[in-house]
Amino acid sequence: MNMRNLMLFAGVAILFVLTGILQSWNLSLSILNMALLSAIMALGVNIQWGYAGLFNTGVMGFTALGGLAVVLVAAQPVPEAWRAGGPGVLLALLVGAGVLAAAIALHKRMPRGRMRTITLLVVLTGGFFLFRALFDPNAEAIEAVNPATSGYMGGLGLPSLWAWPVGGVLAAAAAWGIGKTALGLRSDYLAIATLGIAEIIISVLKNEDWLARGVKNVISLPRPWPVPYEVDLQQDPRFLQVAAEWGFDPVTGSSILVKLLYGGLFVAVLLALIWLSERALNAPWGRMMRAIRDNEVAASAMGKDVTGRHLQVFVIGSAVIGIAGAMMTSMDTQLIPGTYNPLRFTFLVWVMVIVGGSGNNWGAVLGGLLVGWLWLIVESLGPIVMSGVTASMADGPLKAHLVDSAQHMRLLTLGIVLLLVLRFSPRGLIPEK
Amino acid sequence: MDLVNALVVFANFVLIPATAYGAQLALGALGVTLIYGILRFSNFAHGDTMAFGTMVTILCTWGLQALGVSFGPLPTALLALPIGIAATAALVLGTDRIVYRFYRRQKAQPTILVIVSLGVMFVMNGIVRLIIGVNDQNFSDGERFVITAREFKAATGLAEGLAIKTTQAVTVVAAIVVVAALFWFLQRTRTGKSMRAFSDNEDLALLSGINPDRVVQITWILAAALAAIAGVLYGLDKSFKPFTYFQLLLPIFAAAIVGGLGSPLGAIAGGFIIAFSEVFVTYAWKKVLGYALPDAWAPDTLVQLLSTDYKFAVSFTILIVVLLFMPTGLFRGKS
Incomplete structure (x- = not known):
């Protein structure tokens, strides 16, 4: 951290302060919270791209998996739905996984040839129909339980904070599967494969109603541990007294306090992750990763397992993104699959990393805060500026369009x-050192 | 059992739509594979290039319609298509001059070029949304059907109808003409041969006096033409929506990789493989099986392997299988 970088961070801080003064602190803080989450995602992408040169275009998918973790961990369980089909669905999923494992084992054990191809096809086709036969009736039974209010299995009813590491684990598992197939091939293939897995994760979230209600959305998830509800705060005599002493409006004050608490949690996670990343980057492991990134041939001649390291760093980076995704959903307290958009959740994060400085953790964080601010402030300022620009124009379709x-x-x-x-x-x- | 009706239902709901969709994907994948073969990077902006070409064509179509020009039974958009192609070519040539050329001279890594193409994708996406908006635009006009289901039933006396939409017929005919012209160009003309030589071995091509800038320009023009045509045909057949075109990237890339990146023949095969698998897996086979099987075996469920929302999963699964077992694709593209 030298003077120049501190100035850059101070500059971004001034942007947030100006937003607070000129527009409202509520807006400034909610932009800050989203920007902090984006910074964590950018950190994850930076681990993959900056350390190892891996091109991941599936950030959206890993974010959404983090969101799913919040539903699975923190939503209230729906006991009737569990009784209706919970064990059946789990059994079907186990059978599905078993079929895949059997197919992989057969592929490894049997000698190459037509026999193997035929056996594999039979196992996979048979397995698919068996899976559907076990799965469909149970999923339908779950979806039939109070479809207007639940219609899904619900979660475990545990504290929302626990969902954050679980989100990381879910994303890591998906990343392992995708990395196992696409790493070690051309770099573009990973990009296409991750682009695909992200779309598939979103379509699973949209269509599997038994899992997370699909497009009916899961709302009113619990908030993470220290964050209270505004309504409770506004009736809390202690809070009202403090508000009266300091002379601020309890309604605005409560919502600002809630946002500050979220911000505090996010900053804590962000700092912990930066600390870990910096440690890793400056350790022998980090030097090895950069050596592999800069010259794969030389690194593998030195005996480094290039594909293995790539898989490792891909899984770690995706886990960080998954954690950020879980944090985002637990802040929103709802999971709306329709809002996941690749431009916002994948490519914007990429812009953050590149603008901030790929290969440098502080750079990625700076990029996340700066571009995150820009993206959200334009949302609120853009129409105002545009109507200012077009104020002198006559009302008509062109003006409305603009x-x-x-x-x-x-x-x-x-x-x-x-x-x-x-x-x-x-x-x-902030360039790489 | 009634095999004739089963075949008619099959043709109506699977064969014809999948052929039209396959032709559109093949044209898109050809553009991607050409860029990959010559410029050696995966162009993420291809979907939005298609959207741009289609948008210009739509605007011209509206202009022509306002002037009262029509193309008889065929969609007016076909008259506007040359302008769409020209505009798209101008756009990508400009992009190449301002953006890509710098990195080519630097001999930047392919991944850097892919990220650059992301930036281009953002810009094109923004331009398209700015000009035409994000909503569905339907710009198909002229005769809707070549054969309607009712005419078919009356002519053959069968219980099931077979409908062929004009747009489907136009798609297939146009795709055949375009592909034939493209292969003639690549195989027979001097420029086409120099392009293939450049794709096979860049250094050797440069040594034999091939002008790289010219090859690159021709490639961009061809890719732009293919993108505009594929986009307009897709838009005529379904409808135009910028976000859908962005999403087409996945099946298009899957088609190009399945066929083997850099191989034009592979791109066509890949397009049809992806399209047919998507339709096969997401079609509810109840009716076909009801006709094809003896009455006692007729299914009482929909017999739909996956819901249509999972069509991405189909192209993705094929992509993964190909990556696992033959990373260079069916037609031995570049690995």
Whole structure:
């Protein structure tokens, strides 16, 4: 951390303070919380791209898996649904996994040839129909239980904080599966494969109603441990007394306090992750990763297992993204699969990493905070600016179109920012040491 | 058992839609594979290039319709298509000049170029949304059907109908013409041969006096033409929505990789493999099986292997299987 980097962080802090003064502290803090989450995601992408040169375009999918973890861990269980089909669904999933394991074992054990292909096809096709036969009736039974209010199995009813590591584990498991197949091939293949897995994770979330209610969304998930509800705060005499002493409105004050508490939690996680990443980066492991990134041939000639290390770093980075995804859902207290959009959750995070400085953890965090602020502030300022610009125009379809299209300007702007940074400052704001 | 009706239902709901969709994917994958073969990177902006070409075509179509011009029974969009192609070509040539050329001169790594293409994708996506908005646009006009289900039933006396939409017929005919022209160009003309030589061995091609800038320009023009045509055909057949075009990236790349990146023949085969698998797996086979099997065996469920929402999973699974067992694809593309 030298003077220049501190100035950069101070500059970003000033942006948030100005937002607070000129617009509202509520807005500033909610942007800050989202930006902190984005910074954690950017940290995860930086672990993959900056340390190892892996191109992951499935950030959205790992984020959504983190969100799913919150539902599975923290949502209230639905006992009737469990009785209706819980064990059956679990059994079906186990059978499905067993079929895949059997197919992999057969593939390894049997000699190459037509016999193996036929056996594998029979096992996989038979397994698929067996899975469907076990799965479908149970899933339907679960979805039939009070479809308007539940219609899913619910979670374990545990504290929301526990979902954060679970989100990391879910994302890591998915990353292991995808890395096992696509790593070691051309670098572009990982990009395409992760792009695909992200779309599939979202379509699973949208369609498997028994799991997380699909497009009916899971709402009112519990908040993580120290964060109270605004309504409770506003009736808490101690809080009201403090509010009266300091002279602020209890309603605004309660929502600011809640956001501050979330922000505190996020900062704690972010700092812990940065500390771990910095330790790893400066350890022999980090030097090995950079050696592999800079020259794979030389590193493997030195006896380093390039594909194995790549798999490791891919899983770790995805786990960090999964944790951030879980944190996001536990802040929103709802899981809405329809809101996961690759431009917002995958490519925006990439812009953050590149703008901030790939290979440098502080750079990724700075990029996350700066681009996160830019993205969200334009959402609230864009229409205002656009209507200011078009104020002198006559009312008509063109003016309406321009005001409506303000939100698309940010795609254009971000694309141009990304291209400019790549061209003129490819090492980003805080370059790798 | 009634095999004739089973075949008609099969053709109506599986064969014809999958063929049209396959032709659209094949055209898209051809563009991706050409860029990959010559410029050696996966162009993530291809879906949005398709969207841009389609958008220009739609705007011209509206203009023509306002002027009262029509193309008889065929969609007016076909008249506007050349302008769409020209605009797309101008756009990608400009992009190449401003953005990609710098990295090519630097001999940047392919991954850097892929990230650069992400930036281009953002910009194109923004332009398209800015100009035409995010909503569905339906711009198909002219005669809707070549054969309607009712005419077919009346002509053959069968219980099931077979409908062929004009757009489906146009798609297949256009795809055949475009592919034939492209292969003729690559195999027979001097420029096409120099492109193939450049793709096979860049250094050797440069030594034999091939002008790399020209090869790159021709490649971009071809890719732009293919993207605009694929986009317009897809939009005519279904509808135009910017986000759908972005999502087409996955099946298109799956098609190109399954066929073998860099292999034009592979891209066509891959397009049809992906399209047919998607339709096969997500179609409810109840009706076909009801006709094809003896009455006692007729299924009482839908016999749908996966719901249509999982069509991405199909292209993805094929992609993974190919990556696992033959990473260079069916037609031995570049690994």
